[in-house]
Amino acid sequence: MSFWYFDKDELLQTASAQEGLSNELEYRYRQEGARFIIDAGTKMDLGYNTMATGVVYFHRFYMYHSFKTFPRYLTACCCLFLAGKVEETPKKCRDIIRIAKILLPANKYATLGIDPKEEVMVLERILLQTIKFDLQVDHPYKFLLKxxxxLKGDKSKLTKMVQMAWTFVNDSLCTTLCLQWEPEIIAVSLIYLACKLSKFELDDWHGRTSVHLRWWDMFIQGMNMNLLEDICHQVLDLYSSPIGKSALLSSPPPQGELVIPKKITPPQSVYQKLLIQKVAFKYNLTPEQAMQSRWPIFE
Structure with missing residues (x-):
């Protein structure tokens, strides 16, 4: 089994970086590729697992290949095509290309080449070799629900918190967290973030013992606050990015019991709240002052 986790120094020394692409531009290309996979997958009525698997393939591919060599939208089409087969939700290559033509402006669609279908088929072989035929990918979703x-607490507040955490998992696809940490760790971290922002007091849980100082000790041993906060900040930083804001993914709130959403559609109020809280914290303002101020991240 291949090892797909990298430290932050390694993430700054990718194939693209070695060819002179700035880290900021590479991060932007990663966000744009992830957003395209989600947009195309949503239009094709694909499930969240298929889209997430495609995004993970995309991020892994560009650890070893440069954006200067392989156009991001062609790679994104290929990743979605392969993910559909792996997750047993296959779509024909020509249908993915057709959606790409609808979603992309002419200059970006042109990067798919003269014969996009043939380009995807050729690239699929390179993709498979790059990811070492390691096709099965676990995502934080199942751990979040597990x-x-x-967890114990008021049912309606718990449902709201879990839905917010689910939204954060969706949005984390536009970051490189899937290249840094296991899905279990991401799930715990984003539950923690959702608890903080929804003001859900998590004081008790099923299976609690005297050795559990915090709720996540039951699931992951040795999880520390520095790691938790680093993961949370990486997701929150996405909301202050102009590209990140347009790439955010979400799910409709579940009604009653927890519902696994199939599609991803954004409620903007959640993001606005996060942005206000982030600005207030960063600049030592009250939420009201942050709301009234003009900051670049709101542009």
Whole structure:
């Protein structure tokens, strides 16, 4: 089994970086590729697992290949095509190309080449070799739902918190967190973030013992606050990025019991709240002052 986790120094020394592409531009290309996979997958009525798997393939591919060599939208089409087959939700290559033509402006669609279908088929072989035929990918979604079932508290507040955490998992696809940490760790971190922002007091949980100082000790041993906060800040930083704001993914709030959403459609109020809180914290303002101020991240 291949090892797909990298430290932050390694993430700054990718194939693109070695060819002179700035880290900021590479991060932007990663966000744009992830956003395209989600947009195309949503239009094709693909499930969240298929889209997430495609995004993970995309991020892994560009650890070893440069954006200067392989156009991001062609690679994104290829990743979605392969993910559909792996997750048993296959779509024909020509249908993915057709959606790409609808979603992309002419200059970006042109990067798919004269014969996009043939380009995707050729690139698929390179993609498979790059990811070492390691096709099965676990995502934080299943761990989020598993852990949530163990938590105690007011049912409506718990549901709201879990939905917010689910939104954060969706949005984390536009970051490189899937290249840094296991899905279990991401799930715990984003539950923690959702608890903080939804003001859900998580004081008790099923299976609690005297050795559990915090709720996440039952799921992951040795999880520290520095790691938790680093992951949370990487997701929150996405909301202050002009590209990140347009690439955010979400799900409609579940009604009653926890519902696994199939599609990803954004409620903007959640993001606005996060942005206000982030600005207030960063500049030592009250939420009201942050709301009234003009900051670049709101542009």
């Amino acid at each position: 852990y949530a079932k163990c």
